[in-house]
Amino acid sequence: MQRAPRIRRRTRWLPGLLGACVLTVAPVHAAPITFNTGLPVSVGHWVGRAQAVYGEAGSAGNEIEEVRSITVLGYGATPDLALFGVIPWVSRDLDLAAGGSREASGLGDIGLFARYTAYRRDVSGGTFRVAPFLGVELPTGENRKSDAQGRLPPALQPGSGSWDTFGGVVASWATLDWTVDGQVSWQANARAGGVELGDVFKADLALYKRLLPAELSADTASFLLGGVELNFEDETRTRTGGVADPDSGGRRLFLTPGLQYARKLWMAEAAVQIPLSQDLHGANVERDFALLIGLRLNL
Amino acid sequence: MRKFVVPLALAMLAAGPAAAKDVQYVLHIDGITCPFCVATSESALRDMDGVKSVSSNLKDGTIVVCADDEKVAFTDPQLTELFKEKGFTYRGMEETGACGA
Numbered sequence: 001m002q003r004a005p006r007i008r009r010r011t012r013w014l015p016g017l018l019g020a021c022v023l024t025v026a027p028v029h030a031a032p033i034t035f036n037t038g039l040p041v042s043v044g045h046w047v048g049r050a051q052a053v054y055g056e057a058g059s060a061g062n063e064i065e066e067v068r069s070i071t072v073l074g075y076g077a078t079p080d081l082a083l084f085g086v087i088p089w090v091s092r093d094l095d096l097a098a099g100g101s102r103e104a105s106g107l108g109d110i111g112l113f114a115r116y117t118a119y120r121r122d123v124s125g126g127t128f129r130v131a132p133f134l135g136v137e138l139p140t141g142e143n144r145k146s147d148a149q150g151r152l153p154p155a156l157q158p159g160s161g162s163w164d165t166f167g168g169v170v171a172s173w174a175t176l177d178w179t180v181d182g183q184v185s186w187q188a189n190a191r192a193g194g195v196e197l198g199d200v201f202k203a204d205l206a207l208y209k210r211l212l213p214a215e216l217s218a219d220t221a222s223f224l225l226g227g228v229e230l231n232f233e234d235e236t237r238t239r240t241g242g243v244a245d246p247d248s249g250g251r252r253l254f255l256t257p258g259l260q261y262a263r264k265l266w267m268a269e270a271a272v273q274i275p276l277s278q279d280l281h282g283a284n285v286e287r288d289f290a291l292l293i294g295l296r297l298n299l
Numbered sequence: 300m301r302k303f304v305v306p307l308a309l310a311m312l313a314a315g316p317a318a319a320k321d322v323q324y325v326l327h328i329d330g331i332t333c334p335f336c337v338a339t340s341e342s343a344l345r346d347m348d349g350v351k352s353v354s355s356n357l358k359d360g361t362i363v364v365c366a367d368d369e370k371v372a373f374t375d376p377q378l379t380e381l382f383k384e385k386g387f388t389y390r391g392m393e394e395t396g397a398c399g400a
Binding site: 076 | 330332337338386
């Protein structure tokens with residue numbers, strides 16, 4: 001049990017990151033990589049996004065590897081309302097300093113959310129939008145997996161077992177040359193099996209510039225975008241049996257340089273997430289890095 | 300008289316009914332900022348009966364449509380609604396004559 005909080009804290013950054021990637025949406029521009037505030041989806045159409053993330057973290061000789069894939073489907077219900085489903089799959093591998101390893105993989109907690117574009121201002125070659133969003137994370141991932149050593153700690157389980165809610169607001173300013181997205185969100189995690197993961201506040205900012213073509217022409221049909229994203233998160237302590245885990249929670253700030261290649265029907269993206277600052281409680285696990293690759297399709 | 304009437308009748312038959320012609324429209328759209336974003340708008344226009352080609356000009360914020368003028372008669376309310384559903388703001392259109400002009 002003493003390892004569980006560490007693992008949980010350590011592995012939660014990837015779900016958090018990916019959650020940010022898929023849990024926010026606003027239409028009509030290229031959109032950041034670490035959060036989906038720009039996923040374009042119009043009425044009666046679907047947009048799909050698939051991302052794969054590989055991350056490593058470590059503390060006191062314990063090493064954690066995590067591979068996650070997330071499939072996102074969005075549908076435009078009205079010009080302002082879009083509905084999204086997020087299907088995660090996760091594989092986590094913990095190598096203990098004392099020897100041995102533990103691992104788990106499987107379907108994670110499916111997220112459903114809606115985004116409403118409350119404000120929209122279009123100009124020639126630019127747009128500004130503000131969109132609140134609200135959603136729920138279903139307990140679809142298994143949270144009672146075991147191995148020869150017994151029940152796996154919550155952080156290794158693919159699912160939380162709880163119904164969790166989240167919400168926030170995203171704002172986007174996009175032009176033909178630059179795109180700026182910002183969002184703030186809050187996820188309230190509920191208790192399941194005696195464990196209540198800490199609530200998470202996130203603030204994200206993404207800035208992208210069109211690198212190619214340098215000059216637009218009437219024939220321009222693709223963009224290469226390069227930029228950086230800042231991802232801040234503040235997580236409260238996890239509570240087990242009502243008792244706060246002293247080695248859980250804290251603040252993290254990441255810098256994420258990324259590239260996006262956009263064509264009319266698809267878009268490819270890649271980024272690496274590097275920690276700038278990790279002010280963690282107790283012996284919480286520090287994240288080392290994460291690599292993200294993704295593909296988006298207009299369906 | 301007959302020598303004039305017969306050729307005239309033949310000429311009228313050869314001409315037949317008024318031939319359909321293709322007309323080019325330039326639609327002015329606000330809010331377009333990338334190729335990926337405008338794809339569904341192009342698709343919606345292309346699916347309209349009588350539309351023969353659609354192309355976007357990101358630099359100018361325009362979409363150029365070549366259409367059969369007997370089947371397509373764009374209206375401002377129609378295009379306003381179409382682009383609203385696609386996430387953009389329709390500003391107006393120009394009919395610029397024959398396609399490719």
